[in-house]
Amino acid sequence: MELEIEEHLTRFLGMLDTAFRRRGEDGLPERLRQAVREAPRHRFVHRFRADRDRPAEDFDAEPQRHLAAVYSDRVLAHLGPDDAALDSTNSQPSYVLWLLHRLGLEPGHRAIEIGSGSGWLAAVMGRLVGGDGHVVGVEILGDLARRSRDDLASLGSANVAIVEGDGAAGHATAAPYDRAVVTAAVWDLPAALFEQIAVGGRLLLPIALAGGAGRDCHVAVLRREGDRFRALEAVPGRFVRFTGPGQERGVERRRLEELPFWPGIGATPTSHRPLPLGARDPARFGGAAYAFRLFLGQTEPGFTAFDDGAGEELSTAPFGLVDAAAESVAICRPGVLIGYGPPEAVRRLDAACRRWAALGMPGPAAFDLEVVRAEQAPQPGRGVWVERRGASALVWRLTLTVPPPRAGRRKTIRDRPHPAGPGTGITPPAP
Template sequence: MKPEIEEHVIRFLGMLDTAFRRRGENGLPEPLRRAVRETPRHHFVHRFQADRAGPVEDFATERHLAAVYSDRVLAHFGPDDAALDSTNSQPSYVLWLLHRLGLEPGHRALEIGSGSGWLAAVMGRLVGDGSVVGVEILADLARRSRDDLAALGSANVAIIEGDGAGGQAAGAPYDRAMITAAVWDLPAALFEQVAEGGRLLLPIALAGGAGRDCHVAVLRREGDRFRALEAVPGRFVRFTGPGQEPGAERRRLEELPFWSGIGTTPTSRRPLSLGGRDPARFTGAAYAFRLFLGQTEPGFAAFDGSGEEEGLSVSPFGLVDATARSVAICRPGMLLGYGSPEATRRLDAAYRRWAALGMPGPAAFELEVVRAAQAPRPGRGLWVETRGASALVWRLASAASSPRVARQEAVRDRPPADPGAWIRPPGP
């Protein structure tokens, strides 16, 4: 490796090590360190934007190494400077998720949404004499990543151009699989293509539409279902294809068919204890409550209005009751009602149920992903979200039977971007 590149790679590995420690690990694991070092990121960067406000440029080694070897997302661009619906994800985050997946030498692995091919190449180093299959729907990216992998000598990695909704039967069954895009409905093929006991990393799009926000779960296949081993908040581009449209976008209030008839002035306004008016504290508490609303309330929606750049859970969210011509919206420190009071009453009732359960966050729930036809009936402490061919089954874990324990679980599972406390005690 050339000295000018070596300097940036060493600095990059130091960034990753620090990021892993912040996530509670003992630094960057040695197998992953070797794999990253042997997979130079700049080999997979071509036409990109070094800065969000800067120009789109072709990669030039001397000028762009600092940007490429940084812990940032890099967007892909086509020859016409149009942004592609794919990104080179934030390295520390996607590598930490890969670490949770537990790749080992000899594994057969599948990556749906392989993008530039960099992560697939890292996976190839980790599995050694195993194999990696990447599926990429964007033809130009698939061709480019195949060329880059060949130039790097990654003979155990194959990139298939096509729609990942069908998985890739030719290499099945897979010991490990991951989808690097937010999924609404789990592709049915994966119920068969992931090996018994194998793991699937699945970013699950949040109900109600919430930009790129998702619930990222590591699932283990157990017979005819997947059971979550752990889950964290995250952000990914949307998975495209049949069955992936519902809940894909935030709703615009002015596009609600009855909005012009109820006016734009709130009919009710009162404080809401979700971290007060501090957006940082609101972020953590709102994620937990928003997830609960998505599980329990069919009228749940996230609204456009705060801007994608403000990040996870900051955008307004609440309930829409079209029949009652009613909307309730949660903002930092405030619950706003529009039209009739029905949506506000329902949201208030949901908030009190959540508080009575101890304000559980994601860690307080056990999650299974099953075929829709095999989903159980909802019941006490059990909620079912049917999403096309699949269904999410949420069970309040037995540890959450105590409000104190549940609240501790919620705090433990806060989004990485939220350094503050999650929960303030509910008002009277």
């Protein structure tokens, strides 16, 4: 058994090394490699499902049979006693370890993981901070918290403590923290994190996107600067949603049938025209459409992502604007813009697309992001957009400046590199 584990672990470390190189790193860092070796993943896996449609698996009953699945670069869903999936997963190893690498854990750090799940990542973090450091994991699911506590004890991880409770409250007893990890997509930043992370400390935070069904998010590395957090970098990601008060907004997509005025306008579209965004692939939105969707979510209060049964991914979900006062709807689908009711929503979407194109079609990388308390949010202004999300607010500042076009020249962005991806030849829609 030990020989088999060593073979699978060696293969696993090779997978991680390859995945890190694909992300532009010089392979798996040695400190992280050693931490993964000292906190083997199989010690934290019990009842699980490797894929949504696969049967439940029991590692403890047949460990040798499941070693290949455990030491693969895939998500494992935790199961309860009745084999129902828990609202927690053992995340894709290469991705979550790469994010952890971006956070910069050092020996002696005090760290907290909110949503510690199986305890595996907390164990890895414990190895990285060493004997002079300390890690607290907070897990709201009692069965998982107790099981992970036992697994950590059997591994001898004396510098890692698992606390059963609501992660929104953090864990004030061991604060302040030099590093913090949240392993669920957050809509509204829990107020406790403004207090419990040290000035200069870093927070790894998946930020749920509007209409992203709670899973699609920006995963940002934030640094606390005074009374706010500033993003050092961010990448797209998908995480289970963070639950609790204040986290409901932005989780679900809307069905058109749920709009109270839909029966009066939904029988026949009032406008239907080609939309260059996503036109190349009828089943998906391309990089430019993805960037415009995020821009629309940041800048337009009426932004809506629609649920038409096509799935949860942003690449397939239709989106647009709802103007409830005018009883007007504009829907973007790959290659087409459809309007229902009066033209107000379509006009607003056209205007937003022209603004976005005039700014250079910025994607997420073109914005600086701050997370602040809601009462400290600045007023929106030129190049500044504010998303109020309850107790917190996201402040987006455009860092990319584009000179205005010459007089009489149409604002057309063509073959120009920009943060959304390669040139797309998109022309803003006419008024």
